Amino acid sequence: MFVNDDEGLMHTTSDAVGVTSVTIRDVARAAGVSYQTVSRVINGNERVADATRQRVMAAIDELGYRPNQAARELAGKAVRSLTVLTSDTSLYGNATALRGVEEAARSAGFTVSISVLDRNATLDSEQLRARLTRPGEPVVVIAFDAAGARALELLPPDVPVAAMVERPPGVDADPRHVWLDDRLAATRATRYLLGLGHRAVHCLALPSSTARNAQRTEGWLDALREAGVDVPPPVEGGWTPRSGYLAARELLSRPDVTAVLCGNDDLALGVLRAAREAGRRVPDELSVVGFDDTPASAYLAPALTTVRLDFEGLGRTCFGLLHRLLDAAAPVQEPCAEPELIVRESSGPHRGGIG
Amino acid sequence: MFVNDDEGLMHTTSDAVGVTSVTIRDVARAAGVSYQTVSRVINGNERVADATRQRVMAAIDELGYRPNQAARELAGKAVRSLTVLTSDTSLYGNATALRGVEEAARSAGFTVSISVLDRNATLDSEQLRARLTRPGEPVVVIAFDAAGARALELLPPDVPVAAMVERPPGVDADPRHVWLDDRLAATRATRYLLGLGHRAVHCLALPSSTARNAQRTEGWLDALREAGVDVPPPVEGGWTPRSGYLAARELLSRPDVTAVLCGNDDLALGVLRAAREAGRRVPDELSVVGFDDTPASAYLAPALTTVRLDFEGLGRTCFGLLHRLLDAAAPVQEPCAEPELIVRESSGPHRGGIG
DNA sequence: CCGGCATATGTGAGCGGTCACCTCACTGTG
DNA sequence: CACAGTGAGGTGACCGCTCACATATGCCGG
Secondary structure: OOOOOOOOOOOOOOOOOOOOOOOHHHHHHHHOOOHHHHHHHHOOOOOOOHHHHHHHHHHHHHHOOOOOHHHHHHOOOOOOEEEEEEEOOOOHHHHHHHHHHHHHHHHOOOEEEEEEEOOOOOOOHHHHHHHOOOOOOOEEEEEOOHHHHHHHHHOOOOOOEEEEEOOOOOOOOOOOEEOOOHHHHHHHHHHHHHHOOOOOOEEEEOOOOOOOOOHHHHHHHHHHHHHOOOOOOOEEOOOOHHHHHHHHHHHOOOOOOOEEEEOOHHHHHHHHHHHHHHOOOOOOOOEEEEEEOOOOHHHOOOOOEEEEOOHHHHHHHHHHHHHHHHOOOOOOOOOOOOOEEEOOOOOOOOOOOOO | OOOOOOOOOOOOOOOOOOOOOOOHHHHHHHHOOOHHHHHHHHOOOOOOOHHHHHHHHHHHHHHOOOOOHHHHHHOOOOOOEEEEEEEOOOOHHHHHHHHHHHHHHHHOOOEEEEEEEOOOOOOOHHHHHHHOOOOOOOEEEEEOOHHHHHHHHHOOOOOOEEEEEOOOOOOOOOOOEEOOOHHHHHHHHHHHHHHOOOOOOEEEEOOOOOOOOOHHHHHHHHHHHHHOOOOOOOEEOOOOHHHHHHHHHHHOOOOOOOEEEEOOHHHHHHHHHHHHHOOOOOOOOOEEEEEEOOOOHHHOOOOOEEEEOOHHHHHHHHHHHHHHHHOOOOOOOOOOOOOEEEOOOOOOOOOOOOO
């Protein structure tokens, strides 16, 4: 016997499931004015007599009128929406930056769409264009990784875009890009480790978005060169604790590794685990420093020394940039916070016994 | 002196910064047919002669034509978009569920907007409506917490909605809701702990979305009652490691606490930290079990025993529900995975000395 | 050879707004 | 008192598309 369990799911195929739409002309009729006057009222105050405006407003909320965005857009009015292009939203940096963008954008009256980039599938320019809801849709790209960077490159030149990127190498920075100065932050973190007496500081890097341009690694290099110490080859990890763990198992087989600067806190977590398994005491025999200051990092065992990065502020700033690109009169966002080294338990002078 | 640094930011106020739009009529002219025929071609195949279709298609991609969504919508065509309502996107469950929704929705041709609910600000029905891009816009609500649950309640009845919720109490479940059976999962986890010989299992709960209905806590209760052991009062935590830590400091002052079931992995992390500071060895003197199986949990010290929850699958399922609500012909999504207890290092028989 | 009925295509209107332009008072001035 | 100037409001067209209908064309059997 066949049981139809679809009962109760009846509906029209039309989009609005019974939404009776009140139009500008209904309001006009109710208020005893022409539709144009209503249009004037709903778009910032133009020259409408106060009494008339009152009547129109009254009619508007009596009838529960809401302007139809599609009609507005079609009629050529600028529409406030944007699309965020990002990879995996469950990574701390991406998620937090997204939150910043969304918050700033919504309070500026923008609708925020999101399109998640698959790290494994490379999409072409045409597919990318298809992800934008309309031609000319403004875009924010979270380009901390290769998928984001590639999307940024592929974006047609005619779309207004702002992006969060790794710090660009030279002074020829694209004015539509924002970044955290994690190069400098990495330098400081490395100096800090060297200052603790470590002869060498190793680097477990994130996959770089542009291959030539891993800023955290560069900053680490800067500090090593500055101190005139040997530069061990950086190890490339992934984004997850697992990849940090796997990379660290290898790295820690060498007794000269006493300090590791990790590309992010998740990687650092993996390193801590590997150290524990290898019997290396942290921080006595091994110092571990991360990046991001995720909410978890202060509670790890040991609590993680890390560089706090203001992804949320960066997201806000990035939106601000885009907003000003679209409308020069848009307010300038407050700048985001500087990266800050948070020293906790996972780092200290080398007191180990093995080496 | 005043320097105008706005130079180079010139633009029209119109939305499309120089987007020349090709219309259906341009295509029609190029293909030597009427605009209606073009319309037929771009909307699934109707009765158009093959030869004609070829010509139209050729014209379409020669001219780079893309249909204007606003015009389509205005003309009454169902438009495929939805808005996800969620609180803090940087929490693992929310972020992962969002990813699931986005993935499923995009592959079904939907545009996904996102609107983040502030956990502290309670918004009213009107504000909520304003967050929907258009009247009748379908909505997915991630209602794992109070903010989401409240939004779900406030949603006007005329908007098509599907939601991820805590498991509803009775059989009178709203067919538009999906959930993970974390009540059963909590029961199993608690049975597991009891099976290890713990006389009592304590519960550090998440803030419940509906106050009367914390499913993980209920499941824990079920197991305790079933085993006929005393039910200690559940402790309410927040969502973060910090809140887990603070709650645990109090909880661990009592020596009879040998096993704690935590509302999520972040809470559990805080508990592990508190245990360490209190000198309680895990798992010998204290067993800790979490929920979620975040990517970090396997790498904590000790690795966390936890219940793996398929948030991504839940997101996909939830979208599928909405999709079928809008279009009965939509394919049924594969169900998400069952919760699964992952036993790691943080739990074991009580071998402690203090108690 | 004609009606009848498919199949393939074209035509008109209108979705709900906005824009450009026009009209209509009502003022104050020489 | 005629005049321009100004503020308040109305009218027409149109944005790009889809709908419902009207119109060719082909093929069938009677």
